[in-house]
Amino acid sequence: MRAKWALLLKVQLLGLTGIGKLRRSADPKMRRRTVGFLAAIGVVGLIVVFYAVLLAIGYCEQGLGPVLPSFIAALTSLIVFAFSIFQGGAILFSVKDRDFVLSLPLSRRAVIGARLACSYLTNLFFVLLVGLPVSVVYFAHEGITAASFFTVALVLLTSPLLPLAVGAALGTILSALTAGLRHKNLLQSILSVAFFVAVMAASFSLSFSSGSADAIDLSAMYDILVGSIYPPAVLVQWTLTGGKVWGVFAFAGLSLAAAAAFILIVGRFYDRIAARLSAHPSGRGYKRKEIRAASAFGALVAKEFRRLISCPGYFLNGISGSILMVLGAVFLLFADLSALDQAGISLQSDAPKLASAAAGALILLTGLSCPAASALSLEGNSRGLLFSMPVSARKILLAKAAPTFLINCAAGTLLAVVFCIRTAMPAAGWALCLVSVFLASPCVALAGIYFNAKFPKYDWTSETQVAKNSAPVMIVSFSAMLLGIAAAGLGFLYGYPVAIVADLLAAALAGLFFFLIRKVKLNV
Amino acid sequence: MEKPILEIEGLTKIYTKAKRAVDGLTLTVCAGDIYGFIGQNGAGKTTTLRAVAGILPFEEGEIRIDGHSVRSDPVACKQVTAYIPDNPDLYEFLTGIQFLNFIADMFGVEKNLRSERIERYANLFRIADDLGSLIGTYSHGMKQKTALIGALLHEPKLILLDEPFVGLDPEAAFRLKQVFRELCDKGSAIFFSTHVLDVAEKLCNKIAIIKGGRLIASGDTQTVRGDESLEQVFLEVLADDAR
Secondary structure, eight states: OOHHHHHHHHHHHHHHHHHHHHHHHHOHHHHHHHHHHHHHHHHHHHHHHHHHHHHHHHHTTTTTTTGHHHHHHHHHHHHHHHHHHHHHGTTTTTTHHHHHHHHSOOHHHHHHHHHHHHHHHHHHHOOOOOOOHHHHHHHHHHHHHHHHHHHHHHHHHHHHHHHHHHHHHHHHHHHHTTSSSSSSSHHHHHHHHHHHHHHHHHHHHHHHHTTTOTTTTTHHIIIIIIIIIIIHHHHHHHHHOOOOOHHHHHHHHHHHHHHHHHHHHHHHHHHHHHHHHHOOOOOOOOOOOOOOOOHHHHHHHHHHHOOOOOOOOHHHHHHHHHHHHHHHHHHHHHHHTTTHTTTOOOTTTTTHHHHHHHHHHHHHHHHOOOOOHHHTTGGGGGHHHHHSSOOHHHHHHHHHHHHHHHHHHHHHHHHHHHHHHHHHTTTTHHHHHHHHHHHHHHHHHHHHHHHHSSSOOOOOOOOHHHHHHHHHHHHHHHHHHHHHHHHHHHHHHHHHHHHHHHHHHHHHHHHHHHHHHTTTOOOO | OOEEEOOOOOOOOOOOEEEEEEEEEEEEEEEEEEEEEEOOSSSSSHHHHHTTTSSSSOOOEEEEEEEEEEEHHHHHHHHHEEEEEOOOOOEEEEEEHHHHHHHHHHTTTOHHHHHHHHHHHHHHTTTTTTTTBBGGOOHHHHHHHHHHHHHTOOOOEEEEEEETTTOOHHHHHHHHHHHHHHHHHHTEEEEEEOHHHHHHHHOSSSSEEEEEEEEEEEEHHHHHHTSSSSHHHHHHHHHHOOO
């Protein structure tokens, strides 16, 4: 008989991936939609593979081939850690089927084990997507032996465990500590960002104080990432280049121990934390106040903003790009730009290159901030209520796109203005950066809501999964990443024309999605 | 002659080729009607209500609400309709008052009118003190009451309800029946599905029985049941149809 936690994991994965529905559904529309979804994921996967291979080749060309496995382990672990903190208590507690699962004859550890395993597998998918092509480049460049193959395979398989366990534990602690407070959701979001920024700031201050001024050098990037931010990856390096066999076993052991400790410790306090999280402040008598009326569109937009701040997982995953833009603006305010001079970049003569690269970066970050891509899916079972309202589908979709547009415009403008002031950008540079923000924002918002209408996932059990892993989110994020990185890279080489082409493309896409949205029909 | 509010003609809904969820259903609900829609589980009641509410496309037939076609003019239809599903999944991140205000905004209910109606119905259903709490903290019955108040705010011409009495306490169920009668006296129409045949028999002036997507019997409650109870008629009709 299969272990109960494995059965629970299987059910969770069937729900998460939609495989169960695809296998049993006789609806051809749904099958077409699933095939479309898989095709979109395939395209996104190819883009990720392309960039991973490019990065790996860059490392090999700089003579850093031997450190590739530890670098990738550190990079992917950092990303898994960030997302695990942002998911917070959602991994274990904020799931719709919690009461049902807890009523089953399962130990708490089995429930936690199944939840953690589900999260591990989704993160492993991402790690393998990046790690496998990099490993192929590594083996092609460094040669392959049974020992190196075993080492790399073990690292790839175990690397998500440690950051996942630590991130989920910290997220759970934050959730539990803020549970009884009135604005707990907003507070959890702010604390999560603050905690993540604190970790990053501490790591960067360490690495900068260690004297690596040349930030563009991949070697410096490696030193920062592996040396300061994610030291466990050094263990992998000791095995691959230092001949210390125990290093990789220590890495794998540390990862497994972290996951086991998480299950044991959280299992002990699970009921208490769950009770604290589900406790509601006692109802206070409602006192009648003046009611403010709004237009139907205004009411819809206000509802979307309330939805956004109602769930930390949605908020943090949804607007991560905007958060990075604000943090980038703050960083730029205090950064010493003389490092650019040392790298041979002149603020005056290279202004067109800098402005174009910045425009690409703004497009990239805007694409990472797209709550619209999950806004429709998050209607879940309440979609019948919304669709029965006397407003057109177009109005509903535009209202859902509005927060993405407004938040990106605000954060993007802030970053663009600070960047242009700090780099004493000429008028053309100012115009280009600001135009990029105001074209990329509607493009991302409209693309997000259009793809969400095409690939909705209403049968979610956790909002965070939809906001983080759903097809529309991945399509928009990775497409913007592709456009942004290409625009930034080529813009740095060729200047204004590249950024202008990228902006025109964003404008054309925004127009296309605006037109396509008119044809969307919303049905349960 | 009574004014038709809801006209369903030959409604057919096909989910899969093998099975028609609703098959050529035709019925008319007039102003002042309290129309009960009864049938076994999976008979097609919810599918019909969803199609009428304009949230489920259908393959054949026509649905008109107050003269407007659901297919070609859905927004006009929705403006005069209220729909409450069997399990009211409301926005749990809003407080009760925020939710009701949102609904009032969507239907364009005038500011003074909405305050007056919210107060009246919230007091009637004894939920006024809880309007400041998040809907996520409500019980099933409280959510049902909130959904009902939301449905009544714009005084719709047609109210569609899927199992409206499930989860309501006896007093709230009594109040709801009172409200139904009041609205019908003002010229609205109510079309609801239920499994509680006793309620349907006492409350409805018209009844429709559906089985396997097809309408088996419909008309005045008195005519449909004759000298028997509605329960007996329902069981007999189903048995006859099965033979």
